[in-house]
Amino acid sequence: MDALVRERQEAFLLSLGPLVKKQGVKEALTEVGLRVAGAVAPLDFEVVDSDVPRSVSASNGMVWVTTGLIKRCANEAQLAAVLAHEVAHVTQRFEQLPHLRALRVACRRPLAPALLPDGGAAPIDLNRAVRQGAEAVVAFGHPKEEADADEAALLALAGAGYDPAAYEVLLEALGDKGHDGSRFQGRARRRIELLSATRAEKKLSGGKTPALSKSLRF
Numbered sequence: 001m002d003a004l005v006r007e008r009q010e011a012f013l014l015s016l017g018p019l020v021k022k023q024g025v026k027e028a029l030t031e032v033g034l035r036v037a038g039a040v041a042p043l044d045f046e047v048v049d050s051d052v053p054r055s056v057s058a059s060n061g062m063v064w065v066t067t068g069l070i071k072r073c074a075n076e077a078q079l080a081a082v083l084a085h086e087v088a089h090v091t092q093r094f095e096q097l098p099h100l101r102a103l104r105v106a107c108r109r110p111l112a113p114a115l116l117p118d119g120g121a122a123p124i125d126l127n128r129a130v131r132q133g134a135e136a137v138v139a140f141g142h143p144k145e146e147a148d149a150d151e152a153a154l155l156a157l158a159g160a161g162y163d164p165a166a167y168e169v170l171l172e173a174l175g176d177k178g179h180d181g182s183r184f185q186g187r188a189r190r191r192i193e194l195l196s197a198t199r200a201e202k203k204l205s206g207g208k209t210p211a212l213s214k215s216l217r218f
């Protein structure tokens with residue numbers, strides 16, 4: 001990853017709060033991310049010290065979650081749902097910004113299929129892609145993109161052996177705050193309804209709701 005790009009995207013994300021540097025925290029979050037996403041590169045998971053329950057992602061694969069949101073997760077399946085939703089946003093950006101498709105090529109292992117939009121990866125110059133990616137810390141929030149990311153997260157959750165209903169339970173607990181920021185006020189109900197309908201339609205049930213690892217208890 002281009003150092004300058006990383007710095008700029010980090011500066012944006014750090015406006016949420018400082019990173020939690022306590023030993024074992026990043027590793028524990030990455031482990032959950034790996035379970036649900038199937039791959040690490042180009043993803044980079046971090047915990048941000050903030051009581052505001054939020055999760056964000058950037059085009060270079062950074063997926064950051066606040067301590068405030070992790071505190072609201074009753075189990076690992078709920079946190080995995082949040083991470084899967086953000087990873088789905090990252091891959092949406094690959095698709096919407098063609099020059100970012102190269103980042104997908106950079107994955108050493110394939111991401112979970114549920115989290116990837118359809119379409120092939122064009123062999124584009126990676127350096128150019130990441131440089132342009134620095135301009136593309138897109139604030140997502142369109143209802144269609146949220147619905148797509150929610151559905152992808154649901155499928156990834158089930159695919160990883162977690163209880164797919166965990167995501168709805170978390171959204172219910174968060175209420176109108178949503179986990180992506182205040183602009184989703186009032187939409188939480190609709191999102192929960194969509195998730196529940198998809199779960200019924202695809203007959204997704206069962207799965208685990210393991211406790212959060214000790215490192216992720218704040």
Ligand SMILES: [Zn+2]
Binds near residue numbers: 085089140149
């Ligand atoms: Zn979102």
